[in-house]
Amino acid sequence: xxxxxxxxxxxxxxxxxxxxxxxxxxxxxxxxxxxxxxxxxxxxxxxxxxxxxxxxxxxxxxxxxxxxxxxxxxxxxxxxxxxxxxxxxxxxxxxxxxxxxxxxxxxxxxxxxxxxxxxxxxxxxxxxxxxxxxxxxxxxxxxxxxxxxxxxxxxxxxxxxxxxxxxxxxxxxxxxxxxxxxxxxxxxxxxxxxxxxxxxxxxxxxxxxxxxxxxxxxxxxxxxxxxxxxxxxxxxxxxxxxxxxxxxxxxxxxxxxxxxxxxxxxxxxxxxxxxxxxxxxxxxxxxxxxxxxxxxxxxxxxxxxxxxxxxxxxxxxxxxxxxxxxxxxxxxxxxxxxxxxxxxxxxxxxxxxxxxxxxxxxxxxxxxxxxxxxxxxxxxxxxxxxxxxxxxxxxxxxxxxxxxxxxxxx
Amino acid sequence: xxxxxxxxxxxxxxxxxxxxxxxxxxxxxxxxxxxxxxxxxxxxxxxxxxxxxxxxxxxxxxxxxxxxxxxxxxxxxxxxxxxxxxxxxxxxxxxxxxxxxxxxxxxxxxxxxxxxxxxxxxxxxxxxxxxxxxxxxxxxxxxxxxxxxxxxxxxxxxxxxxxxxxxxxxxxxxxxxxxxxxxxxxxxxxxxxxxxxxxxxxxxxxxxxxxxxxxxxxxxxxxxxxxxxxxxxxxxxxxxxxxxxxxxxxxxxxxxxxxxxxxxxxxxx
Numbered sequence: 001x002x003x004x005x006x007x008x009x010x011x012x013x014x015x016x017x018x019x020x021x022x023x024x025x026x027x028x029x030x031x032x033x034x035x036x037x038x039x040x041x042x043x044x045x046x047x048x049x050x051x052x053x054x055x056x057x058x059x060x061x062x063x064x065x066x067x068x069x070x071x072x073x074x075x076x077x078x079x080x081x082x083x084x085x086x087x088x089x090x091x092x093x094x095x096x097x098x099x100x101x102x103x104x105x106x107x108x109x110x111x112x113x114x115x116x117x118x119x120x121x122x123x124x125x126x127x128x129x130x131x132x133x134x135x136x137x138x139x140x141x142x143x144x145x146x147x148x149x150x151x152x153x154x155x156x157x158x159x160x161x162x163x164x165x166x167x168x169x170x171x172x173x174x175x176x177x178x179x180x181x182x183x184x185x186x187x188x189x190x191x192x193x194x195x196x197x198x199x200x201x202x203x204x205x206x207x208x209x210x211x212x213x214x215x216x217x218x219x220x221x222x223x224x225x226x227x228x229x230x231x232x233x234x235x236x237x238x239x240x241x242x243x244x245x246x247x248x249x250x251x252x253x254x255x256x257x258x259x260x261x262x263x264x265x266x267x268x269x270x271x272x273x274x275x276x277x278x279x280x281x282x283x284x285x286x287x288x289x290x291x292x293x294x295x296x297x298x299x300x301x302x303x304x305x306x307x308x309x310x311x312x313x314x315x316x317x318x319x320x321x322x323x324x325x326x327x328x329x330x331x332x333x334x335x336x337x338x339x340x341x342x343x344x345x346x347x348x349x350x351x352x353x354x355x356x357x358x359x360x361x362x363x364x365x366x367x368x369x370x371x372x373x374x375x376x377x378x379x380x381x382x383x384x385x386x387x388x389x390x391x392x393x394x395x396x397x398x399x400x401x402x403x404x405x406x407x408x409x410x
Numbered sequence: 411x412x413x414x415x416x417x418x419x420x421x422x423x424x425x426x427x428x429x430x431x432x433x434x435x436x437x438x439x440x441x442x443x444x445x446x447x448x449x450x451x452x453x454x455x456x457x458x459x460x461x462x463x464x465x466x467x468x469x470x471x472x473x474x475x476x477x478x479x480x481x482x483x484x485x486x487x488x489x490x491x492x493x494x495x496x497x498x499x500x501x502x503x504x505x506x507x508x509x510x511x512x513x514x515x516x517x518x519x520x521x522x523x524x525x526x527x528x529x530x531x532x533x534x535x536x537x538x539x540x541x542x543x544x545x546x547x548x549x550x551x552x553x554x555x556x557x558x559x560x561x562x563x564x565x566x567x568x569x570x571x572x573x574x575x576x577x578x579x580x581x582x583x584x585x586x587x588x589x590x591x592x593x594x595x596x597x598x599x600x601x602x603x604x605x606x607x608x609x610x611x612x613x614x615x616x617x618x619x620x621x622x623x624x625x626x627x628x629x630x631x632x633x634x635x636x637x638x639x640x641x642x643x644x645x646x647x648x649x650x651x652x653x654x655x656x657x658x659x660x661x662x663x664x665x666x667x668x669x670x671x672x673x674x675x676x677x678x679x
Contacts, residue, residue, distance in 0.1 A: 025554055026553065027522055027554055028549055028551065029477065029548050029549060029572065030551055030572035030573060030576075030585075031478075031572075031575075031576050031596060031599055031600070032576075033551050033577075034574075034576045034577060034581065035576065037578075173488075174474065174475065174488075179475065183476075183477050186477040187477060187479075187480070187601045190477070190599075190600055190601055191601060193576060193599065194599065292523045292526060292527065293522045293526065293549065294475065295475075295477070305527065306497060306524055306528075307473075307497070307523045307524030307526065307527025307528065308524065309523070
């Protein structure tokens, strides 16, 4: 029998209550606890159902275009003069980012559960676009909550969502960004829980979301492991991914978690620098970020001394979130993964470098991972291997970058 | 602190529901956010509500991301945050209200993260010393509550859990086994907010919960006018009015909010 596309319980975490060590759990209003119980049960059933697995595998192949390739970044590697750098090309997945892996999995689950109405939150708009795409494909009604600040700076994605028939609902509360979009999506779910599926976009939120999103994204690492062995003839010495909520990173880390010689590096948004208060590096500074509860899960949360959630900053909207998926907090506590940060400036430099040397314009999110590789590769030997998860393409960021670099090019 | 009340915590709540049951009515327990519209006025409003016959209070602690709350509570607590209200300041408010002679039960209501940031054990001790009787934490279901509950239990302070119309029979039993003081029954599937009508499924929901537990039930979410109070009065041991009072204040000012509370209180006499 063929291996299931998504392998259930392929890790020792979470436990049955959704805990990854001391992180995770389910801190939500009572009204939606029964819905989370139902979702957990239906998800388990779906995984055990070969027809569900086959449908997801089929769509991933014929619609998303999986497997996405691994590219050897030859000119970049030679320029840096150290480790060989390989890129897992999630930017080549349909809709231009890894988000579709999860959106499609959850949309299939919504359909299976008979929930015609799906809601989603989005920051940069990538998860919103992926959700609108999956909903259009499967004939579901899609409503996307998006902060009005993000709507203003991500117009092309707003148009994409509308074009595919989704309703984009502006969120005017709080900082009017991703955090507030999640708040509003949760309020919608609390209100319409009986007929609505909440299609959450990252490996965060209450159990089972961090587990389910990880599982749907683990296809990245499963493919990458096989491909790097074939192309490079070895496992990577270092695997690097950017970490906002943490879905692309947990998706690629997952396959390597038992390969102790593979160093796993998560890169957070360093914004103006982790010594300032304008960043989204949850693991960087214990004065402003420590374990707490946000959006139903216990993890590292950027907060003030009174437990109020801090506003964050990043050049990339997709990393601009004050908490981080609980499994990352766990991997860090176990010292299985390590976390560092790249500043806006470093990410922007990496954005340019990869464009110039490889003809690949990375998303600003993914540029943070590239920035870390630029720092490490020169210090590593020529026979060592770095694998970067290039989680998305940069076309969506051109407006942002034109404003900064416009007159400096050419 | 001068002990001005004969009891506190669980005993006080027990006494409250015995008293209202003897009077053949439910307890009227309004919510007010400390710091809305400003600190001093919020205390004046709570004092005025006490004078018109409120039986108990929910003392609202603000949080930046209140996912169980509708627009009115969001607005009020956001203003409270802008006014610099902290957990510490809310406990000071409780203490000040006690020193002004307020004797009704006071439940501290807030989301978990600010409470944990303050420190669970310290919070329970300080709230008790200030004169509060227990805690209502909307994002803390019983499965996750052990850490907080151990201190409440040790100090005889109430820790209230919720039941909603979506709750299964199994969850009704779980909440019944764990809730102390009372169970907060959610009148509407949704977030807090004033509403024109009560849910049609309310009588059946309350009847189902009653079958599973003998713990007092306090109803909240959407109870907005005197006729709602009249309807729920025979069904539950108490009820909470929050958004409707805040909304009345928002549109028509302090006296109007107190007048609405007075009319609601009169409806259950």
